[in-house]
Amino acid sequence: MLLDELVTTADTVASTRSRLAKIDALATLLARLEPDEIAPAVGFLVGRPRQGRVGVGWRGVAAAMGEPADVASLSIADLDGLLDRLGAASGAGSAGDRGRELRELTARATEREQGFIARVLLGEMRTGALEGVLTDAIARAADRPGATVRRAAMLSGDLGETARLALTGTADQLDAVGLVVGRPVLPMLAASASSPSAALEITGEASVEYKLDGARIQVHRAGDSIRVFTRNLADITHRVPEVVEVVRRLPVRDVILDGETLSLDEDGAPRPFQETMSRFGADAARETILHPWFFDVLHVDGRDLLDEPLATRLAELERIAGEHRIPGEVTDDPAVAERVSRDALAAGQEGVVVKAIGSPYAAGRRGSSWIKVKPVLTYDLVVLACEWGSGRRQGWLSNLHLGALDPAGEFGEPGAFVMVGKTFKGLTDDVLRWQTEYFPQIEVGRTANTVWLEPTTVVEIAIDGVQRSSRYPGGIALRFARVKRYRDDKSAGDADTIQTLRALLKV
Structure with a gap:
């Protein structure tokens, strides 16, 4: 199949809000793919090619993008083969080899295909083809039960391979996909609530547990073999020898554990999230x-626990890893849930997760059995620029550049604004339309993708916190920023300061 057909489908999916329309478009595409095109196509659509990261960053992509082709000729297999070659390049001269390979292929790509290839390589796919939608599309294209396809995807941790099996294999082969120690599964996800009490109203009796400010891990042990995976199912065993040693000492032979890892300071308090992530991703010296x-525990010594109630799983977890359990209490009392939440925050953690005590482990799903509760912080910031949108936001000014006031001039001119992040989250169609009409009226300059603005517009932004960053001059970046509302009642001089935001950093 031509890559252009995949790009067209991705554009169609991104341009509609209708879940049914997304499923129709994806199912039509999937049904027409050749067997060896299925897994690559699915990987491209969800922004996770089967080869993973292939050593090409935005500078390499920008340098490789020359004059586009006039006629579409690339196939899905051409792009898949390129990623194989980019991933295999190593040693002296590998950067040059990657650049040459990328230039040769993108010279054959149309302008739309060049943009698609760049988004795949940089992990910036925003097609709206979320995995749940794509899973339903696979079920429709293969004429298989949706529940069967979802379970196979969850337990295999590989949506592309699940799609290939559903579309080319038998019903029995799809049904046979099960939990395998050593093969990561998609993690269970949590919904959100405004308070522990509100969460408890949904779950009933629950285990109210600390939500650590760390990195999610899934650990598999089969005898002496131990492997550690991230929430995205990347194998990082070689980076976390201390985690491996803890699991090696547990009184169990075969086990699958779900948890978090983080670094602590000298007093036993959690270090800043970014320090954990920096260490989490390091191959070098480990200070x-x-x-x-x-x-949670999903398997113990030949016994799968996915479908067992949480109460059973917690009992097994206490038996095999009691001293390494995340703190929490089982309760149906809102007062107790609120107290646990306060204790978690006082300990420097993010909040709590409230988990229905009778719930199974629904791998890969975000339902109402697990509900996270953490405080939401809001700040008034100034819009410094706005980028043109893509996909469904094509033609609209979308992604906001956000700045905090620097009254003392600690990071530049006194009274200027220091950029602290970007976001397009939370923008409705009405707000996008307003931005597109209004921002050109206060424009001070522009590039191909960005309109720079007079720093006069105040917007209320919700964040989960800040993290250290060398990307911005203030040394911090917002975490999970989303737009709450524009503040017409405030002037730029009323904006929150860079010093206020920096105070959120954990010492």
Whole structure:
């Protein structure tokens, strides 16, 4: 199949809000793919090609993009083969080899295809083809039960391979996909609530557990073999030897554990999230020690526990890893849930997760059995620029550049604004339309993708916190920023300061 057909489908999916329309478009595409095109196509659509990261960053992509082709001729297999070659390049001269390979292929790509290839390589796919939608499309294209396809995807941790099996294999082969120690599964996800009490109203009796400010891990042990995976199912075993050693000492032969790891300071308090992530991703010297805590167990010594109630799983977890359990209490009392939440925040953690005590482990799903509760912080910031949108936001000014006031001139001119992040989250169609009409009226300059603005527009932004960053001059970046509303009642001089935001950093 031509890559152009995949790009067209991705554009169609991104341009509609209708879940049914997305499923129709994706199912039509999937049904027409050749067997060896299925897994690559699915990987491209969800922004996770089967080869993973292939050593090409935005500078390499920008340098490789020359004059586009006039006629579409590339196939899905051409792009898949390129990623194979980019991933295999190593040693002296590998950067040059990657650049040459990329230039040769993008010279054959149309302008739309060049943009698609760049988004795939940089992990910036925003097609709206979320995995749940694509899973339903696979079920429709293969004429298989949706529940069967979802379970196979969850337990295999590989949506592309699940799609290939559903579309080319038998019903029995799809049904046979099960939990395998050593093969990561998609993690269970949590919904959100405004308070522990509100969450408890949904779950009923629950285990109210600390939500650590760390990195999610899934650990598999089969005898002496131990492997550690991230929430995205990347194998990082070689990076976390201390986690491996903890699991090696547990009184069990075969086990699958779900948990978090983070680094601690000298007083036992959690270090800033970014320090954990920096250590989490490091292959070099390890000055920071990671400590694992576990909150669930999916398999113990030949016994699958996915479908067992949480109460049963917690009992097994206490038996095999009690000293490494995440703190929490089982309760149906809102007062107790609120107290646990206060204790978690006082300990420097993010909040709590409230988990229905009778719930199974629904791998890969975000339902109402697990509900996270953490405080939402809001700040008034100034819009410094706005980028043109893509996909469904094509033609609209969308992604906001956000700045905090620097009254003392600590990071530049006194009274200027220091950029602290970007976001397009939370923008409705009405707001996008307003931005597109209004921002050109206060424009001070523009590039191909960005309109720079007079720093006069105040917007209320919700964040989960800040993290250290060398990307911005103030040394911080917003975490999970989303737009709450524009503040017409405030002037730029009323904006929150860079010093206020920096105070959120954990010392």
